[in-house]
Amino acid sequence: MMEAYQYPDGSITYPGHPIGPGGEEPVDTVDLSEYTAEVVTWTTSMAAPPGVREPNTLAIVEFDVDGEPVRALGGVTTDDIDIGDEVRPVYVEELREPGAGIREPESQDWDGYRFEPV
Amino acid sequence: MENVAIIGASMTQFGQRDGWVLDLLSEAGTACLDDAGVSPDVIDHLYVSNMASGEFEGQTGIMNAVAHDLAAMPAYTARIDQTSSSGGAGVKHAWQSVASGASDMTLLVGAEKMTHRTTPEATDVIASITHPMEYKHGVTLPSFAGLTARLYLDTYDAPRESLGKVAVKNHRHGVHNEHAQFQKEVDLETVLESPMVADPLRLYDFCPITDGSAALMFCPESVAKEYTDDYVLVPGVGGATDTHVVHERADPTTMRGVVESSNIAYDMADLGPEDVDVAELHDMFTILEFLQSEDLGFFEKGEGWKAVEEGRTEMGGDLPINPSGGLKSKGHPLGASGVAQVYEIYEQLLGEAGKRQVDDADTGLACNVGGFGNCVITTLMEAV
Numbered sequence: 001m002m003e004a005y006q007y008p009d010g011s012i013t014y015p016g017h018p019i020g021p022g023g024e025e026p027v028d029t030v031d032l033s034e035y036t037a038e039v040v041t042w043t044t045s046m047a048a049p050p051g052v053r054e055p056n057t058l059a060i061v062e063f064d065v066d067g068e069p070v071r072a073l074g075g076v077t078t079d080d081i082d083i084g085d086e087v088r089p090v091y092v093e094e095l096r097e098p099g100a101g102i103r104e105p106e107s108q109d110w111d112g113y114r115f116e117p118v
Numbered sequence: 119m120e121n122v123a124i125i126g127a128s129m130t131q132f133g134q135r136d137g138w139v140l141d142l143l144s145e146a147g148t149a150c151l152d153d154a155g156v157s158p159d160v161i162d163h164l165y166v167s168n169m170a171s172g173e174f175e176g177q178t179g180i181m182n183a184v185a186h187d188l189a190a191m192p193a194y195t196a197r198i199d200q201t202s203s204s205g206g207a208g209v210k211h212a213w214q215s216v217a218s219g220a221s222d223m224t225l226l227v228g229a230e231k232m233t234h235r236t237t238p239e240a241t242d243v244i245a246s247i248t249h250p251m252e253y254k255h256g257v258t259l260p261s262f263a264g265l266t267a268r269l270y271l272d273t274y275d276a277p278r279e280s281l282g283k284v285a286v287k288n289h290r291h292g293v294h295n296e297h298a299q300f301q302k303e304v305d306l307e308t309v310l311e312s313p314m315v316a317d318p319l320r321l322y323d324f325c326p327i328t329d330g331s332a333a334l335m336f337c338p339e340s341v342a343k344e345y346t347d348d349y350v351l352v353p354g355v356g357g358a359t360d361t362h363v364v365h366e367r368a369d370p371t372t373m374r375g376v377v378e379s380s381n382i383a384y385d386m387a388d389l390g391p392e393d394v395d396v397a398e399l400h401d402m403f404t405i406l407e408f409l410q411s412e413d414l415g416f417f418e419k420g421e422g423w424k425a426v427e428e429g430r431t432e433m434g435g436d437l438p439i440n441p442s443g444g445l446k447s448k449g450h451p452l453g454a455s456g457v458a459q460v461y462e463i464y465e466q467l468l469g470e471a472g473k474r475q476v477d478d479a480d481t482g483l484a485c486n487v488g489g490f491g492n493c494v495i496t497t498l499m500e501a502v
Binding site: 013014015040041042043044045046047048049050051052053056058059060071072073074075083095096101102103107108109110112 | 173237238239241242243245246249250251252253254255256257258260261264265266267268269272313314315316317318319363364365366370
């Protein structure tokens, strides 16, 4: 589940926060993996840190959830991508190697979603 | 509230240094005491700007170590960490300590020791500032720069070459900075053919990994006059934040922290962007110089690249930006960079910048960016 939080003013954020942009606590969740998104911008990183695939193509994408925009960042399954392309989230069990970098492996999740052109 | 003055400054050679973080801090701190003509026993507050000495070197508690090494006890001390803007944050804390009346003499020293780490290791230490949702995708600060640069070029129809010209300009300026890590020019072809790092940005669009330290001495203007006639004033310092999660920003080409922090500083100083004669901006990546020059109000949104193309930000232009060579040429020892930016403006306003002196520089600005605009400090300074 690609869980985003929705707040009383209708705004949605991914990831969710204890208090939303309008200053209120979330009231609902949205699974963004059920939606497609449009590529806002992208890059291919050729200098990845330890435990990260190289090259690493990344994109910022924007979902339209019933008229409410919400953005996400993630890896892309191909380097054949451009601004304006439509993508869908695809689940990946391990996005980078836990423990290879500086962050404590147990401190966070390592699975998630990359984006695949539709 | 009394005016806050800077009466002394120093910076070490930036680059690959043999010493460790405490050596660098002591070198800059001692030189600053000498430059200001201040005895360590009159220091009330001592701030140490540093992002990650624990992560890079396994050395923590560096503020107390510096207080001891400089014989500044029993001065109050604290380490200031605001990632890449730790130096600027140190300036803000030092300014507040004097402006509030809590301190009559405040020493600020910033430093980072980085070059003993491999590039992937250093990149990961810096990337550890990111949200877990970003970190697990292998996001780095350079990749944020690549994402933003692509969007900027696409949105404002700017040529890729304009980013390269920022690097060319700042390397040209850095030739005259004896403390700079790189004191040599690069041509546009070299920039545009250097290895790709984060498409569309290449190696020469990025600052290097650097060791170094810089220091400043702050006091009330009335105290400054007891020491010297050669001091500068700090009439405004603003600090602001933007989202931790970078992709949540509605317009990634606008750095809201730069807008907000500069508005605070301009209001405090009763100055505007049109008053600034010289600026040091946080060109950790070439794209950041465009964004800051626009969000500080120097140029219209989407026009920063044109100013570079027209030579307006060169030495001799109507607003020279990064006469020191910027982070791009001078280097970027994280905790020292914001301090070194103010060091450069101090030198410029005193007319002591030598071959890189900007003519008739009376008002200067330094903008220090933490993360990818997550935290920003803007400092305004005036000649007396």
